Amino acid sequence: MSDLASRITKPDEAVPAESQPEVDAPAAEAQNDGAIEELGGSGLQEPEWDVEVSLSDLQANEATPFHSATQWEDMGLSEDLLKGLLALKFLKPSKVQGKSLPLMLSDPPRNMMAQSQSGTGKTAAFVTAILSRVDFNQPEQPQALALAPSRELARQIEGVIGAIGRFIKPLKVAAAIPGALPRDQPVRSAVIVGTPGTVQDIIRRRQLDVSKLKVLVLDEADNMLDQQGMGDQCLRVKNLLPKSIQILLFSATFPDKVGAYAMKFAPNAHSLKLQRNELTVKGISQMFIDCADDNIKYDVLCKLYGLMTIGQSVIFVKTRESANEIQRRMVADGHKVSALHAAFDGNERDDLLAKFRKGENKVLITTNVLARGIDVSTVSMVINYDIPMKGRGDSEPDAETYLHRIGRTGRFGRVGVSISFVYDKKSFDALSSIANTYGIDLVRLDTDDWDEAEERVKEVIKKNRAQAAYAPSATDNVAKAS
Numbered sequence: 001m002s003d004l005a006s007r008i009t010k011p012d013e014a015v016p017a018e019s020q021p022e023v024d025a026p027a028a029e030a031q032n033d034g035a036i037e038e039l040g041g042s043g044l045q046e047p048e049w050d051v052e053v054s055l056s057d058l059q060a061n062e063a064t065p066f067h068s069a070t071q072w073e074d075m076g077l078s079e080d081l082l083k084g085l086l087a088l089k090f091l092k093p094s095k096v097q098g099k100s101l102p103l104m105l106s107d108p109p110r111n112m113m114a115q116s117q118s119g120t121g122k123t124a125a126f127v128t129a130i131l132s133r134v135d136f137n138q139p140e141q142p143q144a145l146a147l148a149p150s151r152e153l154a155r156q157i158e159g160v161i162g163a164i165g166r167f168i169k170p171l172k173v174a175a176a177i178p179g180a181l182p183r184d185q186p187v188r189s190a191v192i193v194g195t196p197g198t199v200q201d202i203i204r205r206r207q208l209d210v211s212k213l214k215v216l217v218l219d220e221a222d223n224m225l226d227q228q229g230m231g232d233q234c235l236r237v238k239n240l241l242p243k244s245i246q247i248l249l250f251s252a253t254f255p256d257k258v259g260a261y262a263m264k265f266a267p268n269a270h271s272l273k274l275q276r277n278e279l280t281v282k283g284i285s286q287m288f289i290d291c292a293d294d295n296i297k298y299d300v301l302c303k304l305y306g307l308m309t310i311g312q313s314v315i316f317v318k319t320r321e322s323a324n325e326i327q328r329r330m331v332a333d334g335h336k337v338s339a340l341h342a343a344f345d346g347n348e349r350d351d352l353l354a355k356f357r358k359g360e361n362k363v364l365i366t367t368n369v370l371a372r373g374i375d376v377s378t379v380s381m382v383i384n385y386d387i388p389m390k391g392r393g394d395s396e397p398d399a400e401t402y403l404h405r406i407g408r409t410g411r412f413g414r415v416g417v418s419i420s421f422v423y424d425k426k427s428f429d430a431l432s433s434i435a436n437t438y439g440i441d442l443v444r445l446d447t448d449d450w451d452e453a454e455e456r457v458k459e460v461i462k463k464n465r466a467q468a469a470y471a472p473s474a475t476d477n478v479a480k481a482s
């Protein structure tokens, strides 16, 4: 236990909200789309300083991943595309956008492997590249294909393409996910976003004409190339595509083992990489609770319920069965929570996530199926009910999944809290190893002094709510419009 102890920060040493710039409200208003929501609901008093948040100041700070030396206007983008980005209040590119776009758009096209922290705008980077490469004089000819590891992420990317490309006419996007495409009809869209299995199927059934595909994107590329089944599917899909296709790989994590394979998958790629100590997102206060045993975890979870519903929260558990079981117990105990995992039918999954995006459901219990990519700015708390593990018999801590899970909060400069539950030596050692991997200073929440623990978490959540209300994200806006 000594490892984790050495990474523990006393509560008053934590660096949560102060790491965010605080500036004047008018600048903040310039960043919002006028759709400021009611903050009510929790009965919390929201002091003035909580809403003093400015994306433009954040982006002016060279030390953050939100800064770029380049402007959208320098990138030779079409007028419609530029209009789309600005309409979303993406006033300036983030670092990964500023660095990757000129490389992705250079002629002749070259492959790219780009790594950047969670919530720093990788999706908009590759979506802008896709929309720049497609010839919209042939709107029904498939020209770009993006693969994602879950239907939820594929749907989200589809939404971001629609949002950034809203001034491009005609823009046709197809979602190649289970149950979404009519069987045996050709896909008549310039852009296709899908999961590897379904994309492989539609190519094999000759529903998708791949002959003019110019760009292939793998979002969460390390995850897709690493997983046995999906890695094989991605390779088979790639082998069915034109040899000259430009391959773009994006993720917040590229462990060495996968990185080497990824470079083979995308030969001669430009590469943007992060150092291991750069991987964590500064605005996320990472905490843990030491529970006496496995049963106490449930009691602690229920105690946290009030805090979870101030903003929105995601609870990650290991299995679908435990997601169902915890939901059943919490509902029986009078709490409103929903569960989403891969055993649900596709439409039900779409529906559950849509409700969560709209804020109709505030607490979502899920498995690793939602660990990656999902972007809901109002998520202020992530709970690791089970520490993510991998390998045979779950013998190894899954440091990458930890990073992606906690990255569901703290999106694009916002703040957020993650709370991981440990209850025995194995979970303690696993969290300790993850903390050491990334040099994280974890804050221990002392449940003996619950009022103090609650205050600490509440402080960060209130700030997140204020930020989310002042700067709704593109995907939030897409969800609200639908």
Ligand SMILES: Nc1ncnc2c1ncn2[C@@H]1O[C@H](COP(=O)(O)OP(=O)(O)OP(=O)(O)O)[C@@H](O)[C@H]1O
Pocket: 055, 089, 090, 091, 092, 093, 094, 097, 116, 117, 118, 119, 120, 121, 122, 123, 124, 125, 251, 252, 372, 373, 374, 375, 377, 407, 411, 412, 473, 474, 475, 476
């Ligand atoms: N240039 C920008 N200016 C302002 N907001 C932006 C900009 N680019 C992206 N965003 C917003 O930032 C949020 C996070 O972006 P995105 O989902 O692309 O992150 P990501 O890097 O793909 O994250 P993950 O690693 O979790 O997949 C989104 O809500 C998006 O709308």
